[in-house]
Amino acid sequence: MNRVLARVSLMLLALWLPTSVLAADDDAxxxxxxxxxxxxxxxVLEVAVYRDFPPYSYPQQGKYVGADVDLAAALARKIGLPLKVRPIMPGDDADDDLRNNIWKGHYLGGGVADVMLHVGMDPQYVARQDKADLFSPYFREAVSIAYRPGRYKNLTTPMALVGTKVGVELGSISDYYMSGAYGGRLRTSAVRLPTTQAAVQALADDEIDSVMAPRGELQGLMKMIGGLSIETRTTEFQGLFRTAWDVGIAIKAGNPKLKAAIQIALQELQTSGELKSIYAAYGVDYVAPEMASTAAASH
Known part of the structure; x- marks a missing residue:
């Protein structure tokens, strides 16, 4: 049944139901x-973060750390509640992640979190959500290239990557780009590795010439292996494919008090500079989102 028919059916049902039944439903x-x-x-405030996702959320000495974990702790502190971190595995797509962790729960059980971080804020995707409320973009990510100086004379076009070894995470946007762009001419340059962390390690070990991945991940991972003293630079390719996106926050739709509390807390973190400091602690240059903080449609 589509939504229009559903609304009509509910309206007719309301006209038929006794007043006492409607009153009871209002009370519910x-x-x-x-x-x-x-x-x-x-x-507690339970916040979902992605599992094994450095520098944003990853295990270290028996607990989860990272920029998103610190952000979750700061939001919980502002709201006045202790934090409970819920590390989550990504599903097949973002809809799976929202369904399993925010508005419905996994079919195997486990309930849902109050809040989810690092949610992609594509405007069209945000607008079509009806069960989850996506709002307050807080960071902008962009696909970049990390490489050793001297490996590329003029890295202003992806075609400069031809004939070199470019590490990409298997199945990532960088993998898809290297496989399909320019009629597939970049395909043989791609070195597919299980994670971005493995790709950065391969760069540090001088096994590849560069890594293509989201800028924040590259910066954070390079800091994590900084003891190897590798010098790198980043270059973004603009206008060739969708290289940049905002990330924000998701909660179950229909919770205005929680939404307002998060918006106020995040605004305070942005204004005070604490949000920027959280990213700096993990070696990530903070980039403000392009979307308005009220990007999500009202539910």
């Missing part, structure tokens, strides 16, 4: 607590 709606109130009752 009022009894549903905003997610913020539920979090306060539990005594």
């Amino acid at each position: 709606d009022e009894a549903v607590l905003d997610q913020l109130d539920q979090a306060r009752e539990r005594g």
Whole structure:
């Protein structure tokens, strides 16, 4: 049943139902607590972050750390609740991630988180969400190239990569680009590795000439292996494919109190400079998002 028919059916049902039934249903709606109130009752704010995703969220000495974990802790502190981190595995697509972790839960159980970070904020994708509320973009990511100086004379076009070894994470946007751009002429230059971290390590070990990956990941990973003293530069290719995007926050739709609390907390972190400092601690240059902070449609 499509949404128009569903709305018509509900309207006809409302005309038929006795007043007492409708009143009881209204009471049930009022009894549903905003997610913020539920979090306060539990005594924690549970925030979903991606598993094994340095420098944003990754395990270290038995606990999760990273820029997104620190951001989650700062938001929870501003809201006045302890943080509970929920590391999540990415699904087949972003819709799976939102369904499994924000508005419905996985079919195997485990419930949902109150908040999810590092959600892609493509405007069209945000606008079509009806069960999740995507809002407050807080960082802008861009695909970049990290390479050793001297390996490329003039890296102003991707064609300069031909004949060199370019590390990419298997199945990533960089992998797809190297496989299909320019009629496939870059395909033989791609060195596919299981993770971006493995690609950066290969660059550090002088096994490849460069790495194509999101800028923040590259910067953070280069800091993590900084003891190897590799010198790198980054170059973004503009206008060739979608190289940049904002990341933001998701909660279950219909929770205005939680949304407002997060928006206020994030604004304070941005204004004070704490958000920028969080990224700097992991070697990432903070880049402000391009979308307005109220990008998500009202639900």
